[in-house]
Every structure is written in C-alpha cells, then in structure tokens.
Amino acid sequence: xxxxQTIASLIELLWIDFxxxxxxxxxxxxxxxxxxxxxxxxxxxxxxxLFILLRIALVYALMAVSDLPGFGFVGAAFxxxxxxLATMRGESDKSPQITPNRRLGPAMAxxxxxxxxxxxxxxxxxxxxxxxxxxxxxxxxxxxIPLLALGSAQFITILRKPPLLWASAGLLGWxxxxxxxxxxxxxxxxxxxxxxxDFTPPVGALIAILLAYIYSRGRKINRVADx
Numbered sequence: 001x002x003x004x005q006t007i008a009s010l011i012e013l014l015w016i017d018f019x020x021x022x023x024x025x026x027x028x029x030x031x032x033x034x035x036x037x038x039x040x041x042x043x044x045x046x047x048x049x050l051f052i053l054l055r056i057a058l059v060y061a062l063m064a065v066s067d068l069p070g071f072g073f074v075g076a077a078f079x080x081x082x083x084x085l086a087t088m089r090g091e092s093d094k095s096p097q098i099t100p101n102r103r104l105g106p107a108m109a110x111x112x113x114x115x116x117x118x119x120x121x122x123x124x125x126x127x128x129x130x131x132x133x134x135x136x137x138x139x140x141x142x143x144x145i146p147l148l149a150l151g152s153a154q155f156i157t158i159l160r161k162p163p164l165l166w167a168s169a170g171l172l173g174w175x176x177x178x179x180x181x182x183x184x185x186x187x188x189x190x191x192x193x194x195x196x197x198d199f200t201p202p203v204g205a206l207i208a209i210l211l212a213y214i215y216s217r218g219r220k221i222n223r224v225a226d227x
Contacts, residue, residue, distance in 0.1 A: 012129035020122040021147035031111035034100035072183025079176035082121040083169040083208035173208025177201035
C-alpha cells in the first residue's frame with residue numbers, strides 16, 4: 001500500500017469509527033440505572049471493559065477469516081446494512097431500548113447484547129477500510145475505543161445527520177463494494193480484477209445512498225400521513 005492509499009485509508013478509518021462508534025455512555029447508563037447505587041460505578045466500568053474486549057475479539061476473529069472465500073461478500077452485505085442502520089439512527093431521536101435489571105450480571109449481558117451488533121459492524125468497517133493492512137486495522141481498533149465514550153458528542157452526531165449522513169452512507173457503500181471486489185472468489189474467477197476494483201465501489205456507494213434515501217423518504221411520507 002503506497003502513501004496515498006495509506007492516507008486515504010486513515011481518513012476512511014476515522015470517518016467509519018466516527019459514524020459507527022458505539023454509545024456506551026448512554027447504553028451503560030440505561031443498563032445500570034436499576035442497579036443498587038453502590039454497584040452502578042462498577043457496572044459502568046465493567047461494561048466499558050467488556051465493550052473493549054468484544055471489539056478486540058471481533059477484530060482478531062475477522063482477520064482470521066478475512067481470506068476465506070465469500071468473506072468479502074458477507075462483509076459488503078453487513079456494511080450496506082450498517083449504512084441503513086446509520087440512517088435510521090441519524091433520523092431517530094429515540095434512546096436505546098434496554099431493559100434495566102437490578103442484578104449486575106443480567107444488566108451487563110443486556111448492555112453487551114445491545115452493543116454486539118454495532119461492534120460487529122464497526123469492526124467490519126475497520127477491516128474494510130484498512131484493506132487487510134494489519135497496522136491500519138489496529139489503528140482503527142485503537143481509535144474506536146476512546147470513541148465509545150464520545151458516541152453522543154456533538155462533533156460525532158453531526159456526521160450522523162443529513163447532509164453528511166448521505167456521505168457517510170456512501171462511504172460505507174464504497175467500502176462494501178471494494179470488499180466484494182477483493183473477495184477470493186472474485187480474484188480467482190474469470191472476471192477482470194481491475195474492472196471489478198473500479199466498478200464495484202461506486203455501485204456499492206450508489207446502493208447504500210439509495211437505501212438511505214428510500215428509508216428517509218418513507219419515514220417522511222409516514223410522518224405526513226400521521227399528521
């Protein structure tokens with residue numbers, strides 16, 4: 001990977017982590033709100049450690065299977081789903097729905113279950129943006145950890161609102177297309193790899209933006225109908 005590609009990947013990693021960063025401060029506050037007062041701080045600290053360990057485990061698991069046939073297509077599908085979820089979250093003012101529990105174990109399990117989807121999508125995005133470069137993957141992982149506490153910060157939520165939301169969806173789609181083009185099934189097929197590398201990223205970006213637009217348009221229509 002040359003210098004220009006490395007710089008582009010670093011920018012993508014920053015953007016991906018900002019858009020897909022979890023909101024552990026909110027999630028843990030909701031999950032631990034019914035705990036006895038003396039256990040709340042323990043719950044928040046333990047939950048943060050569990051969120052970090054989950055992301056580390058996911059990164060190493062994804063790197064271990066990244067060369068398997070079909071991984072690129074599966075990763076691409078997840079990133080298109082992430083683009084739609086980012087749109088849904090960006091246009092919703094609702095807080096995470098987490099059932100509180102008065103016991104520490106179930107409260108941590110609920111927080112981890114809620115965070116698992118976002119953590120998986122975040123780490124797939126990191127893997128795709130890094131294009132398999134291990135130091136860049138580690139950089140993306142390291143960046144995602146402090147952003148857990150800043151998931152609701154103003155400078156991050158700006159990226160989750162229109163019009164930057166459309167650019168975020170497009171970037172996720174672009175990386176999805178690139179992951180699909182780099183799949184071993186494509187590289188070992190008769191399809192020209194250079195053509196696939198040029199063709200699939202813009203197609204992925206277009207699909208992601210269309211999904212975001214369709215959802216946004218449908219939500220506006222439903223809102224008008226309700227009024």
